[in-house]
Amino acid sequence: MDFASLMSAQIAKGKPASKSKTLEQAKPSKYIKRADVEAQRQAEYAAEQKAIEDARLARLEKKRKFEEDETEKNRAREEKRKRLAEESRRLREEEEEKEERIRRKRLGLPELPPKEKALESGDATAAPENDTPDEELVQKLREMKEPTRLFGETHTGRLRRYRKLAGLDATGKPKAVMYPGPIPTALQPVPEADMKVPATVPKDPDARSFLRRQLASYFTLVLSEWQVSLSLRDEAVKTSSSGKAAYSAMVQARDSMVPLYRKLERGEVEEGILGPIVEIVRACQERRYVDANDAYLRLSIGKAAWPIGVTMVGIHERSAREKLHANDTDAAHIMSDEITRKFLQSIKRCLSFSQTRWPPTTPLQLMGAFGTLRRDNALYGATDDPAAIAQQMWAGNTNVIRTEQIQQSAYQQHLDQGTEPPALSPDTVRYWSDFNRVFYHPKSIVQLQEYELNSALMPFEKWATGEDLFDSLDKEHDLLDRDLRPFLEECDQLQAIQMITSADDAWGGFAAKYLERMRDELGKTSAWVWGLEEGGRKPRDKQILQIANVAQSIYQISSQASMYIPLTTLPDVLPSYINLNGSSRWHTSALQLLAIESITLPTRLRSNHQGRSSFADIETLLSNDGNRRVAQLNMSIKDPAELEEEVDGHTTQHDSRMNGFTNGNHSHDDSDAKDLDIDMQPKTANLTGIRGNESRRTHVFSQLQSLRGKWKSSIEIEDANLASRDRFGHGPRIECHQSSLLFPVIDSFPQVFASGNIVQKLAVQATLSTTTSVAKRIRSVERIARSIIGIDEREALCDGLVGICEEYEDGWESGSESDDDS
Incomplete structure (x- = not known):
């Protein structure tokens, strides 16, 4: 067989049998029509599609049947689960009911009422009473x-x-009329003339019903007077811790007495309780408060020689309460039932208020802390008159007692009248509010009522006192939500939070706790703390206490703050052109304000200003990636006219009266700090007698310069900075911001210049630096703190201060200057 025959045989095998058969059937005809071939093809295609559709329908039917079977199985499982759950719930309720019956039988309580059975149809909801078609x-x-x-x-x-x-109840009857009051009740109030209760509980049902109305009316009267008396208090007293505690006690007493009202409405007050309550109320109405208190004690702790139910706590408290009235079956449930115990305690609180509601409330506040400053002002509106409020809420006679207010100074009186105010002097300035020109928001004025200003009995001096005060206030209400958050929500682009606080008294501890609490809420926000320390000569014991407080403030605050800048109230060395009265806080605060306002000027400029900078940028410059957070502030002041003459005449000599700024090369020595003649860094007295290395040079790591006026052009300072760096790029990191905005001197700013000339504007140069002098000062504080701090706090505190100092080591020079090893 040749190759052609083999190929023909294989091709014939590969052809469909149906087509072969069709061709064989059509073989008798020599020729095949194309239409017949197309019709045959379409018939075969239709048969093939029908077979595919039949198979798809069969699969769908099989899937539907499977899903129905699964649904039926799931329904059966769900019914079984519900049946088992219902059975378990029923068994659990029966067990709980059995235990409750045993407990009530042991305590002598009445039996539980029988439960209503469910409908026979299986509905868990009982049929409503008085059903309607x-x-x-x-x-x-x-x-x-x-x-x-x-x-x-x-x-x-x-x-x-x-x-x-x-307006129908569950039985289809009209609901009882609810009479308004602190506790709305269905008992109709009686007139005050008919409110006196009888000496004993009457037996007649109508008299007992009237007695319930009398009791409800009396407690409504007491609660109403209690609520009105609290609303008439001064706003400062309301916001204090003691004022909020008094209001919480009233609210708790009112809420706890609701079950008593409901029992009076239904007439379900037990005989063992109703009699003593009537005795207490009658004694209060007759102003026999000692007898009323004795009646309450007999009701609460019985006649036991030793009231173990009151003294025992914890797991023994319940068993002790059960033993209190073991021989008194009528009162056996008094101390074991929490609801009854609570409204009995509320009756005791009403008894205490009834005894003391008429004397006037004396608020405890910081007398003279704000001076003449008040919460209400012309910008935010005045508060309502307490006498008018009392007249609206109480129809009887009212007697409003007010404390003597501090009279306004002549300066403030002229400001309120819109006339030219007189000149201020240290003799006429008593408080900082005497020269204040700002309208404060009422919520921004917060008084701490626990301590009095300059008190000799309870001085606010120790650092731990501030911590304890913050903890006690923060437990009652969230200080951040009350004082800080309302103002934060109004900020669109918050740069930083600045905190100005005393660091050498109890305010340091309060500020440290406040900052720690703020860090929990605002972890990434910049927080700058300006720590004020009192300068000048002081007794040795006061110096020791202040240094201990300063050590705690530096250690605790610098670890939480983005930047901590200590400021002294009175520099040790002042230039000759400054005539500062160290005993006047008006003078010393002016110098601090001048420094703070000038160094932070770049952060308040517009975004398109060339000399603008943010707090975060300054932190990056000074802190060296967050390691150096304590900086020192220096400044110098000049008359703008004299400064302009020096710049125009290219003079570099210093004026003996107004020492200016001369900028040379920035070497590793702190030459700028020498040219700036006002050093705001506090000085620490050497109380240990140990001499440090006084010959060591002062090294500048980083420095921010804020120039107000024509001190030096920024180009010359930049060239000087470049000239000071060596070929390895070492040297201080200095950034300069110059502005033509001079410091405005308003009429409330003290004239502290020796020349006597009235200056309208000042040219100020301020620098904020991280230098080795910061570490030197912290080491001196650490040496003194090591000898005066208790042993339980000494190690952590001193090690923390030494760790801060190590960040300011110059090059490879290290080693503690304190005799730690000794």
Whole structure:
């Protein structure tokens, strides 16, 4: 067989049998029509598609049957689960009911009422009382122009909806009228003339009903007077810790007495409680408060020789309460039932208020802390008159008692009248509010009522006192939510939070706790703390206390703050052109304000200003990636006219009266600090007698310069900075911001210049630097703190201060200057 025959045989095998058969059947005809071939092809295609569709329908039917079977199985499982859960719930309720019956029997309480059985149809909802036919219910709803049926609503739900709209109770009867008061009640109040209760509980049902009305009316009167007396207090007293505690006690007493009102409405007050309550109320109405208190004690702790139910706590408290009235079956439930115990304690609180409600409330506040400053002002409006409020809330006679207010100074009086104020002097300035020109928001004025200003009995001096005060206040209410958060929510672009606080007294501890609490809420926000320290000569014991406080402030605050800048109230060395009265806080605060306002000027410039900088940028410059957070502030002041003459005449000599700024090369020595003649860094007295290395040079790591006026051009300072760096790029990192905005001197700013000339504007140069002198000062504080701090706090505190100093080591020079090893 040749190759052609083999190929023909293989091709014939590969062809479909149906086509082969068709061709064989059509073989008798010599020729085949094309239409017949196409018809045959279409018939075969239709048969093939029908077979595919039949197979798809068969699969769908099989899937549907499988899903129905699964649904039926799931339904059976769900019914079984519900049946088991219902059975478990029923067994658990029976067990709890059995235990409750045993407990009530042991305590002598009445038996539990029998539970209503469910409907025979299996509905868990009991049939409503006084049922209404559905047709009548639909007609009534149509008359009220309400929907007759809601989706998924049963007849019981429809009936409840109708009764709620019609003002009916669960039995279909009209609801009782609720009389308003601190506790709304269905008991009709009686006139005050008929409010005196009888000596004993009457037996007549009508008299007992009237007695319940008398008791409810009396407690409503006491609670109303209590609420009114609290509302008439001064706003400062309301916001204090003691004022909030008094209001919380009133609210708690009012809420705890609600079950007593409900029992009086239903007439379900037990005989063992109703009699003593009547005795207490009658004694209060007759102003026999000692007898009323004795009656309460007999009711609460019985006649036990040793009231173990009151003294025992914890797991023994309940058993002790059960033993209190072991021989008194009528009062056996008094101390074991929490609801009854709470409203009995509320009656005791009403008794205490009834005894002391008429004397006037004396607020405890920082007398003279704000001077003449008040919460209400012309910008935010004045508060209502307490006498007018009292007249609106109480129809009787009122007697408003006010404390003597501090009289305004002549300066403040002229400001309120809109006239030219007189010149201020240290003799006429008593408080900082005497020269204040700002309208404060009422919420920004917060008084701490626990301590009095300059008190000799309770001085606010120790650092731990501030911590304890913050903890006690923060437990009662969130200080950040009350004082800080309302103002933070009004900030669109918050740069930083600046905190100015005393660092050498208890305010340092308060500020450290406040900053720690703020860090929990605002972890990434820049926080700058300006720590004020009192300068000048002081007694040795006061110096020791202040240094201990300063050590705690530096250690605690610098670890939480982005930048900590200590400021002295009185520099040790002042230039000759400054005439500062060290005993006047008006003078010393002016110098601090001048320094703080000038060094932070770049952060307040507009975004398009060339000399603008943010707090975060300054932190990056000074802190060296967050390691150096304590900086020192120096400044110098000049008359703008004299400074301009020096710049125009290219003079570099210093004026003996107004020492200016001369900028040379920035070597590793702190030459700039020498040219700036006002050093705001506090000085620490050497109380240990140990001499440090005084010959060591002062090295500048980083420095921010803020120039107000024509001190030096920024180009010359930049060239000097470049000239000071060596070829390895070492040297101080200095950034300069110059502005033509001079410091405005308003009429409330003290004239502290020796020349006597009235200056309207000042040219100020201020620098904020991280230098080795910061470490030198911290080491001196650490040496003194090591000898005066207690042993339990000494190690952590001193090690923390030494760790701060190590960040300011110059090059490879290291080693502690203190005799730690000794």
